[in-house]
Amino acid sequence: MENESGALSRVAGLFSARGYNIESLTVAPTEDPSLSRLTLVTRGSDEIIEQITKQLNKLIEVVKLIDLTEGPHIERELMLVKVKAIGHDERAEIDRLNGIFRGNIIDVTARTYTIELTGTSDKLEAFIVAIGAEKILETVRSGVSGIARGEKSLAVK
Amino acid sequence: MELTGADIFARCLVDEGVEYVFGYPGGAVLHIYDALYRQDKVEHVLVRHEQAATHAADGYARSTGRPGVVLVTSGPGATNAVTGIATAYMDSIPMVVFTGQVPTSLIGNDAFQEVDSVGITRPCVKHNFLVKDVTKLAETIKKAFYIATTGRPGPVVVDIPKDITAEKAEYAYPETVEIRSYNPVTKGNLRQVRKAVDLMLSAQRPMIYTGGGVILGRGADSLNKLVKQLGYPITNTLMGLGGYPATDRQNLGMLGMHGTYEANMAMHHCDVLIAIGARFDDRVTGNIEKFCPTAKIVHVDIDPASIAKNVKVDVPIVGNVDNVLKDMLRVMAETDKKPDAKAAKEWWAQIEEWRGIDCLKFDRDSGTIKPQYVVEQLYKVTKGDAFVTSDVGQHQMFAAQYYKFDKPYRWINSGGLGTMGFGLPAAMGAQFAHPDELVCCITGEGSIQMNIQELATCLQYGLPIKVINLNNRFLGMVRQWQEFFYQGRYSMSYMESLPDFVKLAESYGHVGMKIEDPADVEGALQEAMKLEDRLVFMDFITDRQENVYPMIPAGAGLNEMILV
Ligand SMILES: Cc1ncc(C[n+]2csc(CCOP(=O)(O)OP(=O)(O)O)c2C)c(N)n1
Numbered sequence A: 001m002e003n004e005s006g007a008l009s010r011v012a013g014l015f016s017a018r019g020y021n022i023e024s025l026t027v028a029p030t031e032d033p034s035l036s037r038l039t040l041v042t043r044g045s046d047e048i049i050e051q052i053t054k055q056l057n058k059l060i061e062v063v064k065l066i067d068l069t070e071g072p073h074i075e076r077e078l079m080l081v082k083v084k085a086i087g088h089d090e091r092a093e094i095d096r097l098n099g100i101f102r103g104n105i106i107d108v109t110a111r112t113y114t115i116e117l118t119g120t121s122d123k124l125e126a127f128i129v130a131i132g133a134e135k136i137l138e139t140v141r142s143g144v145s146g147i148a149r150g151e152k153s154l155a156v157k
Numbered sequence B: 001m002e003l004t005g006a007d008i009f010a011r012c013l014v015d016e017g018v019e020y021v022f023g024y025p026g027g028a029v030l031h032i033y034d035a036l037y038r039q040d041k042v043e044h045v046l047v048r049h050e051q052a053a054t055h056a057a058d059g060y061a062r063s064t065g066r067p068g069v070v071l072v073t074s075g076p077g078a079t080n081a082v083t084g085i086a087t088a089y090m091d092s093i094p095m096v097v098f099t100g101q102v103p104t105s106l107i108g109n110d111a112f113q114e115v116d117s118v119g120i121t122r123p124c125v126k127h128n129f130l131v132k133d134v135t136k137l138a139e140t141i142k143k144a145f146y147i148a149t150t151g152r153p154g155p156v157v158v159d160i161p162k163d164i165t166a167e168k169a170e171y172a173y174p175e176t177v178e179i180r181s182y183n184p185v186t187k188g189n190l191r192q193v194r195k196a197v198d199l200m201l202s203a204q205r206p207m208i209y210t211g212g213g214v215i216l217g218r219g220a221d222s223l224n225k226l227v228k229q230l231g232y233p234i235t236n237t238l239m240g241l242g243g244y245p246a247t248d249r250q251n252l253g254m255l256g257m258h259g260t261y262e263a264n265m266a267m268h269h270c271d272v273l274i275a276i277g278a279r280f281d282d283r284v285t286g287n288i289e290k291f292c293p294t295a296k297i298v299h300v301d302i303d304p305a306s307i308a309k310n311v312k313v314d315v316p317i318v319g320n321v322d323n324v325l326k327d328m329l330r331v332m333a334e335t336d337k338k339p340d341a342k343a344a345k346e347w348w349a350q351i352e353e354w355r356g357i358d359c360l361k362f363d364r365d366s367g368t369i370k371p372q373y374v375v376e377q378l379y380k381v382t383k384g385d386a387f388v389t390s391d392v393g394q395h396q397m398f399a400a401q402y403y404k405f406d407k408p409y410r411w412i413n414s415g416g417l418g419t420m421g422f423g424l425p426a427a428m429g430a431q432f433a434h435p436d437e438l439v440c441c442i443t444g445e446g447s448i449q450m451n452i453q454e455l456a457t458c459l460q461y462g463l464p465i466k467v468i469n470l471n472n473r474f475l476g477m478v479r480q481w482q483e484f485f486y487q488g489r490y491s492m493s494y495m496e497s498l499p500d501f502v503k504l505a506e507s508y509g510h511v512g513m514k515i516e517d518p519a520d521v522e523g524a525l526q527e528a529m530k531l532e533d534r535l536v537f538m539d540f541i542t543d544r545q546e547n548v549y550p551m552i553p554a555g556a557g558l559n560e561m562i563l564v
Helices: A007-017 A046-058 A088-100 A121-131 B005-015 B027-037 B050-064 B076-090 B117-124 B134-149 B162-166 B190-201 B212-216 B220-230 B261-269 B321-334 B341-355 B371-381 B394-402 B423-433 B454-460 B476-485 B501-507 B518-530
Strands: A024-029 A036-041 A073-084 A104-108 A112-119 A136-141 A145-148 B002-004 B020-023 B043-046 B068-072 B095-101 B127-130 B155-161 B168-170 B206-210 B234-236 B251-254 B272-276 B296-301 B315-318 B387-390 B439-444 B466-471 B511-515 B536-541
Touching: A007 A024, A007 A036, A007 A046, A007 B117, A073 A121, A088 A104, A088 A112, A088 A121, A112 A121, A121 A136, B002 B005, B005 B027, B005 B134, B005 B162, B005 B168, B020 B050, B020 B423, B027 B068, B027 B095, B027 B155, B027 B162, B043 B454, B050 B068, B050 B076, B050 B095, B050 B423, B050 B454, B068 B076, B076 B095, B076 B117, B076 B155, B095 B117, B095 B134, B117 B127, B117 B155, B127 B134, B134 B155, B134 B168, B155 B162, B190 B272, B190 B296, B190 B315, B190 B321, B206 B220, B206 B261, B212 B220, B212 B321, B220 B321, B234 B261, B251 B261, B251 B394, B261 B341, B272 B321, B296 B321, B371 B394, B371 B439, B371 B466, B371 B518, B387 B394, B387 B423, B394 B439, B394 B466, B394 B476, B423 B439, B423 B454, B466 B501, B501 B511, B501 B536, B511 B518, B518 B536
Parallel strands: B020 B043, B020 B068, B068 B095, B095 B155, B127 B155, B206 B234, B206 B272, B234 B251, B272 B296, B296 B315, B387 B439, B439 B466, B466 B536, B511 B536
Antiparallel strands: A024 A036, A073 A112, A073 A136, A073 A145, A104 A112, B002 B168
16 A cells, blocks of 8 residues: 555554454555555455455555455464573473474573564464463564465556 | 745635635634635635535535535634535545644644544545645645545545645646546446346346436436336435436335335335445345345446445446446347336336325325425425425425425435535535525424524525425424334423524524415415525424324335335
8 A cells, every 4th residue: 555644544444433353464665665565364254355355445545455365375474472481491491392483582581582483373373372371471473464375466567 | 936835725726627615714724715815716605614614515516516615724623524524425425625734843732723634534534635745735636636526426635734835836736646546447347237238138027226326427317218218117215316307107206214115115026126326225225134035136336345235236337327327228229138028017017006005195184284295385386496405304304205306416415424404504505506596405493403503604695595494393303213112202302492483584684484374385485486586494384293104114124114
């Protein structure tokens, strides 16, 4: 969509005004600074998704819209997790899990590790379960970004 | 040459061909008002309340098809305009509303008369803009008119900070604008049109259902041709009245909650429904589960989001109504297939039986004035040729049922939002647009008081509107629901302490008339119409307990009407 100040509030306002829910939303400028790319995850019957798509398309600032779930696509989400890491055993266990999930330990103190993890939302959730909620001090998630597989692209010609 | 933002604003309106701006001044728009003072091409109409400015611009738009233009100040000026903006939005009326704003440097500071106009109006506009750079002002104004008038029309708000109106820039009004993310569809898909025509021609019990889109999309002439060629029955929504002549036999009248028995029964029993520029509103469908149970549906609409929103559709066609209708006519001319004459005969026989119930009959021997009778007489006296605005309530439904509109643009009412207070200012807008035509406002004693102050505007500009006040001393529509569904507990629906409307009209410098006897109705109307250059306020003291019939109660289907 157009990289303009009011655009995001129009999208968010449409969802609240029409009673649709937003599970996650990410937005950032693209390689063309006049455009930003927004990935939004929502849930609903086919009819509701069709209405959401049509209503979003009516927003003047929305340049192009696709429903990624209509075809093969890739979803990724970034998570930063700060976990308690005290004592040799605990630190080793976290390190091991981090390895299995292909995370990066990006900050270390005497009592904590901060881990960076990318993947599907399912994978991030599985990691949280594996670590154990009681060990987690803080998490921050980016929300899902998505892109179609193959040669199809959302570029504006 | 460089001009100030205020002068650019005035020049843009001239170059856009704007005749009238309806507005009200204030601090944030003083530079603009000064620029308007220094030119003589655009006429500014001073209303008495910003809500009335928006309704007047709306009435201008509805009676002409051209965009209405509004100018108000920041803060309370903008918030007062919101009801009128929402009213226009719900009925897809092209309108451009300019709101003043505090200077750019003060935005966000809770400055005097600051509100977030763009934020407040966002859910009830087609689009809105905050102008942050004087060099973008002309282009933004052009975009606003372009967006308001193309595709599915609607109101656009342009918020202009005061400093922008003082700063200078080179002036050039763009001839055209391109908005890469806005390309409204015009032509319908021809394959879909063919499919639709094929389905239409195979119908045994066809029904055509048309809405405001026929009027907004200038499709009335093409619709007429199509309906005549097919010979099918047609019904109009409240917003679609006038899209097809009401006096034609093929027209079964309005449908929906207070529609005719024959229109609703034909809807319920049809096997092919051809919906054109209508949006299956809940006041039209009744209980959606029971709606048109046996029909295959063709739906033509300019807005893809209107299609399949409330009902499943078999042949959707996105496009401008007039273009699609013309394509349908062309496709029909090419095919050998003809409507089934035998089926049509049976279908019409059934429809005539429903029509025979005469669902709009009312007591003609009553000693008190029946509101239906007043509208019927108004129709007669004005030869069906007036521009009629209405407010909201029972009188609105009586107007829709008993004034037979044969032409588009003549029936002007707030259908979607149902805004009481709309009628009088909308009549002003229509009268400005059509200075030599008769404009009548059918209202109730509740609604008229919501913008009664506009009687002053009418005097200032010499607007000879005829106000038909159906005075039942009740908020009638509310009372009717309380009678039906709350065992007659008339909670707050009683209008006490009413003004003497005759004196009130006179104190505003107009002519007032009070009519209490049914025998006087026709004569009084004739007398009022003779006062061609005066506003006449006609206070008809009507039956207090009259109800609007027929009626579809909540939860019922179109075939489950209460008749009387
Ligand atoms: C601004 C606004 N407030 C409230 C309503 C709810 N409402 C709908 S009809 C009606 C009664 C209107 O009374 P009146 O204008 O006297 O007309 P009548 O129904 O008696 O013909 C009311 C209060 C509304 N439509 N608009």
